[in-house]
Amino acid sequence: MGANVSQLEREIGSDLFPPNEHYFGLVNFGNTCYSNSVLQALYFCKPFREKVLEYKAKNKRPKETLLSCLADLFYSIATQKKKVGSIAPKKFITRLRKEKEEFDNYMQQDAHEFLNFLINHINEIILAERNAGPSNGNGNANPKFHTGGAATSAMASSTASKSSSTSNSNSNSNSSTNSNGNSSNSTGSLNATTSVLDASGSLTATTTPIIGSGGSGTGTGIGIGTGTNGANSEPTWVHEIFQGILTSETRCLNCETVSSKDENFFDLQVDVDQNTSITHCLRCFSNTETLCSDNKFKCDNCCSYQEAQKRMRVKKLPMILALHLKRFKYMEQFNRHIKVSHRVVFPLELRLFNTSDDAVNPDRLYDLTAVVIHCGSGPNRGHYISIVKSHGLWLLFDDDMVDKIEASTIEDFYGLTSDIHKSSETGYILFYQSRDCA
Numbered sequence: 001m002g003a004n005v006s007q008l009e010r011e012i013g014s015d016l017f018p019p020n021e022h023y024f025g026l027v028n029f030g031n032t033c034y035s036n037s038v039l040q041a042l043y044f045c046k047p048f049r050e051k052v053l054e055y056k057a058k059n060k061r062p063k064e065t066l067l068s069c070l071a072d073l074f075y076s077i078a079t080q081k082k083k084v085g086s087i088a089p090k091k092f093i094t095r096l097r098k099e100k101e102e103f104d105n106y107m108q109q110d111a112h113e114f115l116n117f118l119i120n121h122i123n124e125i126i127l128a129e130r131n132a133g134p135s136n137g138n139g140n141a142n143p144k145f146h147t148g149g150a151a152t153s154a155m156a157s158s159t160a161s162k163s164s165s166t167s168n169s170n171s172n173s174n175s176s177t178n179s180n181g182n183s184s185n186s187t188g189s190l191n192a193t194t195s196v197l198d199a200s201g202s203l204t205a206t207t208t209p210i211i212g213s214g215g216s217g218t219g220t221g222i223g224i225g226t227g228t229n230g231a232n233s234e235p236t237w238v239h240e241i242f243q244g245i246l247t248s249e250t251r252c253l254n255c256e257t258v259s260s261k262d263e264n265f266f267d268l269q270v271d272v273d274q275n276t277s278i279t280h281c282l283r284c285f286s287n288t289e290t291l292c293s294d295n296k297f298k299c300d301n302c303c304s305y306q307e308a309q310k311r312m313r314v315k316k317l318p319m320i321l322a323l324h325l326k327r328f329k330y331m332e333q334f335n336r337h338i339k340v341s342h343r344v345v346f347p348l349e350l351r352l353f354n355t356s357d358d359a360v361n362p363d364r365l366y367d368l369t370a371v372v373i374h375c376g377s378g379p380n381r382g383h384y385i386s387i388v389k390s391h392g393l394w395l396l397f398d399d400d401m402v403d404k405i406e407a408s409t410i411e412d413f414y415g416l417t418s419d420i421h422k423s424s425e426t427g428y429i430l431f432y433q434s435r436d437c438a
């Protein structure tokens with residue numbers, strides 16, 4: 001490792017080494033690469049790092065939470081004397097294992113599930129601390145808050161992670177089984193709601209109370225229903241960074257009434273097709289879908305379940321666009337999740353084409369900032385690494401190892417064009433940062 005460390009500095013060159021930047025690997029505590037890879041990606045999402053460090057500066061003696069541990073870790077990296085090296089995120093992992101039973105073991109976990117949990121959990125901590133704060137005059141906000149969005153989200157994430165690393169891929173069954181008429185779930189491509197569905201194995205039973213208790217049109221599980229909770233309606237910095245809005249338009253095929261509904265999201269989950277691009281995946285995400293047979297739509301105008309056409313488009317583009325490629329598919333014939341290593345190109349620059357007509361900032365241009373990569377052949381085995389862009393350099397973080405890579409190496413992580421069941425190193429979560437916030 002020592003050799004690698006100095007080699008990295010040599011490779012970058014002391015003249016070119018970005019001032020005030022630190023490239024530190026993270027020690028693995030027994031299959032914690034799912035956490036290390038996501039933490040590195042987040043560390044190099046500039047607005048996120050800044051807010052976490054700001055939190056650290058503002059909270060000198062905080063009660064220990066996962067956020068305070070994350071802030072300590074980021075602060076520790078950012079204030080290292082050396083430019084490169086490795087650091088042990090021991091406190092963070094210990095706290096994570098305390099916080100969430102499902103992570104309290106040495107098994108491989110799903111990096112996306114971890115990201116989902118982390119983002120939601122941090123957001124809840126910020127909201128809870130805001131509510132507990134002395135400046136908050138709304139005395140009734142607490143109970144309301146706990147039965148509202150946050151409770152919903154906690155429920156979503158706790159149920160979601162029960163299925164460990166495999167829960168977020170099972171979209172086909174969603175759309176076919178969802179007969180509760182709740183249009184927000186029927187695309188089967190959204191976030192924690194989807195995970196909840198998959199985890200429980202019982203779609204309607206799990207979805208209905210979650211959507212019902214949220215009550216805010218935020219059917220997308222990873223997004224928290226902040227809009228309805230009085231004192232909490234003010235967005236947190238987590239919302240400001242990651243939250244976008246999807247709008248779903250549903251046209252009843254009986255009466256032709258179009259109804260639309262907005263949902264918050266913290267990331268978008270897209271299906272992967274062979275030899276395509278992320279733009280293709282996003283287009284498919286927004287393809288018109290017909291709701292029929294078991295999946296009919298409850299039309300308020302007709303007061304009954306009807307066939308309908310539905311499409312989801314992005315109405316508000318987030319500052320950081322996190323895209324989850326659904327590479328773990330449940331295959332009935334194998335009775336387990338199989339990795340789909342299809343080749344999906346993700347460009348360095350991205351524009352969204354699946355925006356709604358009333359989108360606020362439809363032309364936002366995104367730059368690829370970080371990619372969490374899954375290496376291996378299945379969801380329960382394998383390894384996670386990440387590549388990040390920092391000051392024009394591309395770096396690969398593999399637990400405690402850090403290497404400089406050429407931008408051209410990124411295409412090695414697009415996937416396989418043949419032998420797709422072979423072990424592969426493929427982009428799994430993409431982080432795109434809006435250029436207007438750079």
Ligand SMILES: [Zn+2]
Pocket residue numbers: 252253254255256257299300301302303306
């Ligand atoms: Zn109708």
